[in-house]
Amino acid sequence: xxxxxxxxxxxxxxxxxxxxxxxxxxxxxxxxxxxxxxxxxxxxxxxxxxxxxxxxxxxxxxxxxxxxxxxxxxxxxxxxxxxxxxxxxxxxxxxxxxxxxxxxxxxxxxxxxxxxxxxxxxxxxxxxxxxxxxxxxxxxxxxxxxxxxxxxxxxxxxxxxxxxxxxxxxxxxxxxxxxxxxxxxxxxxxxxxxxxxxxxxxxxxxxxxxxxxxxxxxxxxxxxxxxxxxxxxxxxxxxxxxxxxxxxxxxxxxxxxxxxxxxxxxxxxxxxxxxxxxxxxxxxxxxxxxxxxxxxxxxxxxxxxxxxxxxxxxxxxxxxxxxxxxxxxxxxxxxxxxxxxxxxxxxxxxxxxxxxxxxxxxxxx
Amino acid sequence: xxxxxxxxxxxxxxxxxxxxxxxxxxxxxxxxxxxxxxxxxxxxxxxxxxxxxxxxxxxxxxxxxxxxxxxxxxxxxxxxxxxxxxxxxxxxxxxxxxxxxxxxxxxxxxxxxxxxxxxxxxxxxxxxxxxxxxxxxxxxxxxxxxxxxxxxxxxxxxxxxxxxxxxxxxxxxxxxxxxxxxxxxxxxxxxxxxxxxxxxxxxxxxxxxxxxxxxxxxxxxxxxxxxxxxxxxxxxxxxxxxxxxxxxxxxxxxxxxxxxxxxxxxxxxxxxxxxxxxxxxxxxxxxxxxxxxxxxxxxxxxxxxxxxxxxxxxxxxxxxxxxxxxxxxxxxxxxxxxxxxxxxxxxxxxxxxxxxxxxxxxxxxxxxxxxxxxxxxxxxxxxxxxxxxxxxxxxxxxxxxxxxxxxxxxxxxxxxxxxxxxxxxxxxxxxxxxxxxxxxxxxxxxxxxxxxxxxxxxxxxxxxxxxxxxxxxxxxxxxxxxxxxxxxxxxxxxxxxxxxxxxxx
Numbered sequence: 043x044x045x046x047x048x049x050x051x052x053x054x055x056x057x058x059x060x061x062x063x064x065x066x067x068x069x070x071x072x073x074x075x076x077x078x079x080x081x082x083x084x085x086x087x088x089x090x091x092x093x094x095x096x097x098x099x100x101x102x103x104x105x106x107x108x109x110x111x112x113x114x115x116x117x118x119x120x121x122x123x124x125x126x127x128x129x130x131x132x133x134x135x136x137x138x139x140x141x142x143x144x145x146x147x148x149x150x151x152x153x154x155x156x157x158x159x160x161x162x163x164x165x166x167x168x169x170x171x172x173x174x175x176x177x178x179x180x181x182x183x184x185x186x187x188x189x190x191x192x193x194x195x196x197x198x199x200x201x202x203x204x205x206x207x208x209x210x211x212x213x214x215x216x217x218x219x220x221x222x223x224x225x226x227x228x229x230x231x232x233x234x235x236x237x238x239x240x241x242x243x244x245x246x247x248x249x250x251x252x253x254x255x256x257x258x259x260x261x262x263x264x265x266x267x268x269x270x271x272x273x274x275x276x277x278x279x280x281x282x283x284x285x286x287x288x289x290x291x292x293x294x295x296x297x298x299x300x301x302x303x304x305x306x307x308x309x310x311x312x313x314x315x316x317x318x319x320x321x322x323x324x325x326x327x328x329x330x331x332x333x334x335x336x337x338x339x340x341x342x343x344x345x346x347x348x349x350x351x352x353x354x355x356x357x358x359x360x361x362x363x364x365x366x367x368x369x370x371x372x373x374x375x376x377x378x379x380x381x382x383x384x385x386x387x388x389x390x391x392x393x394x395x396x397x398x399x400x401x402x403x404x405x406x407x
Numbered sequence: 408x409x410x411x412x413x414x415x416x417x418x419x420x421x422x423x424x425x426x427x428x429x430x431x432x433x434x435x436x437x438x439x440x441x442x443x444x445x446x447x448x449x450x451x452x453x454x455x456x457x458x459x460x461x462x463x464x465x466x467x468x469x470x471x472x473x474x475x476x477x478x479x480x481x482x483x484x485x486x487x488x489x490x491x492x493x494x495x496x497x498x499x500x501x502x503x504x505x506x507x508x509x510x511x512x513x514x515x516x517x518x519x520x521x522x523x524x525x526x527x528x529x530x531x532x533x534x535x536x537x538x539x540x541x542x543x544x545x546x547x548x549x550x551x552x553x554x555x556x557x558x559x560x561x562x563x564x565x566x567x568x569x570x571x572x573x574x575x576x577x578x579x580x581x582x583x584x585x586x587x588x589x590x591x592x593x594x595x596x597x598x599x600x601x602x603x604x605x606x607x608x609x610x611x612x613x614x615x616x617x618x619x620x621x622x623x624x625x626x627x628x629x630x631x632x633x634x635x636x637x638x639x640x641x642x643x644x645x646x647x648x649x650x651x652x653x654x655x656x657x658x659x660x661x662x663x664x665x666x667x668x669x670x671x672x673x674x675x676x677x678x679x680x681x682x683x684x685x686x687x688x689x690x691x692x693x694x695x696x697x698x699x700x701x702x703x704x705x706x707x708x709x710x711x712x713x714x715x716x717x718x719x720x721x722x723x724x725x726x727x728x729x730x731x732x733x734x735x736x737x738x739x740x741x742x743x744x745x746x747x748x749x750x751x752x753x754x755x756x757x758x759x760x761x762x763x764x765x766x767x768x769x770x771x772x773x774x775x776x777x778x779x780x781x782x783x784x785x786x787x788x789x790x791x792x793x794x795x796x797x798x799x800x801x802x803x804x805x806x807x808x809x810x811x812x813x814x815x816x817x818x819x820x821x822x823x824x825x826x827x828x829x830x831x832x833x834x835x836x837x838x839x840x841x842x843x844x845x846x847x848x849x850x851x852x853x854x855x856x857x858x859x860x861x862x863x864x865x866x867x868x869x870x871x872x873x874x875x876x877x878x879x880x881x882x883x884x885x886x887x888x889x890x891x892x893x894x895x896x897x898x899x900x901x902x903x904x905x906x907x908x909x910x911x912x
Binding site: 045047048050052053055091094102103104108109112114115206208 | 413462466468469556567568791801805807815816819826845852859860862
């Protein structure tokens, strides 16, 4: 028994509430706009036990201050404290959920397996941790509590401590400082390369789907890899690397040459991400209308002979557009039946995003 | 037990003596020095170290600790109405704050002990709460956390449906009489006494008597609706023994807390009156004045929409003291309409102290405001009533009229500012349905909350439940039968009409 139990019970209930609405959050993308630093604000109704109570609007209340009748009253409205007894709050409680927690909730909800970083793809990093105490050090690292305790010990042992006037004066010998140790830690590195088809057939809705989906994929991968890097490539008939903002806002017209993106992806990987140090995750979203079957053949060749050998997995998501769904996904599936590294998913609309995320991430590569 | 530092212990002894000198009469007060986390924990538990397991405490705790971590709120003091009286001081507060808290606590404790509305509370509630916790925990172990917790949620939904005045009254003689007079069965005439037990078999007579008593009780119920809905459910709802126990626990605790809600303004006002009196007259050192003033003004600050019981309470007590010192009461004072004379009125009767001690003994918030809130007080404290304006969708100042302010305040205080609901019938329409009645006082209930609450009542009652109320000027019978919620319109209630008939229209 104890508050700890009740507290975790409350948190479970709150998490449950998030879970209940989870698919709604994913598909509506309500909270993406609200992210602040590391946290995502999720509004949670203060869990209110229903009571028979008056509607606040008819009720009014009593206040204090200046102003004429008809002047608006500032501040939170509603009957005041004086209503004797606690009035359950009308306000909505916003709970900060970190990306980590968010990813965890998503993982639980979609039953995603934990990602296993590949073999030797980790490098060592050196970190400093302040864990020790030493009798010498710079003043800025003085440990007040430990110093005080030393001084107290000393003054009690020499008999100068007076409980009625408990004044403790530390001398130089009492001073204690924080000291650090270096810790060597293996760190797994990962990069996600997002590629998107921005040709004329990809409309706003399609891009929104890609945006939502990549947000969640990012959250999940970030949960597993500290210092996750992201790269963005857009392509129509030609490909170029862009920043995140451009990635989601650009609309080009023109044809589609998927190989252009794959070539650029290959170039980035070859130049910047040595495969023995990096876990590499390319994601490609398109509506599947490639220009020609020759180009598709070229893409398959690129994947088979180069990219698939280097990456943890290669994900292709085909978004259904108003012109229907293209041929590319079928071609890929034919070329790589039962491939471990190449994962394809069809995203027919917003409501299919969670399923698609599951398609991509349930392998745990 | 008391773990005060020598410095605090000295302050405690001084302040205790001082409070006795002023005439305060307390139970023994035990102060404990606790950390902020313990403080949040105890506060989440309503001041008690142990409560039955429930997520609601966890929510309180979350909010208190978040508030404290972000520096938004801080609890300085907590005191429990028990004998001996327990009070908590927070570790690391300034000495001047601790002294203020102690003086404040002695004020509360005196109030707990002497205000008549507290005379029926259980002073050993610490033990009772711990006992409740053990019992609920045992039920959870046996029947499952979810099952018991869900039932607690349902009970908490109606925990405010008690009759706050019932501890101070005796059952109405009419009810008793009705039940006893109605229960005599009609006996057949027997000429020969030895034949009597055959003509009127005793078992049959007993059975008849029981049956009649039941009918009479239902009748009495009808004429005398039960305000203590929890009690009615305890006695009549088909509850399992553990459910009955849980409901009884919640009812007990609701009755224990009730007087605190009934005297919030007075209690805080009284405690603030005494901390300010003791601090400023006797305790403060020169160096502490600024900190004290800062803290005290924070305690009694008002904002446009937040009504502060500390402020209204302390000002009213001071106002009463001054008026009774100057003799500003009685026939002569009321009948005087010369403004100048009234302003300089001072008969030097010096009854102020005596009067406020009487007031703290006899009054509760409703009677306190009703009797002592004066127009002068409202004007000098710049009080107003605000209302929601549908056109501008804002809360606006409605009026500064004294009568309106008083009416608004009394409305907010009556029945904790909550709708009054009672049980009219437990066999409504002769189908074992429950009929509740909302005594509509001009303000509608919030429909979504009403519906959810009705659902919970239905879950406890087991059969369909009905609620008479009014929405936007139209009388309604709301009904929930376990599956769907219905609102049936009614024609306005005629005088002396039995509520039962109204549904037939």
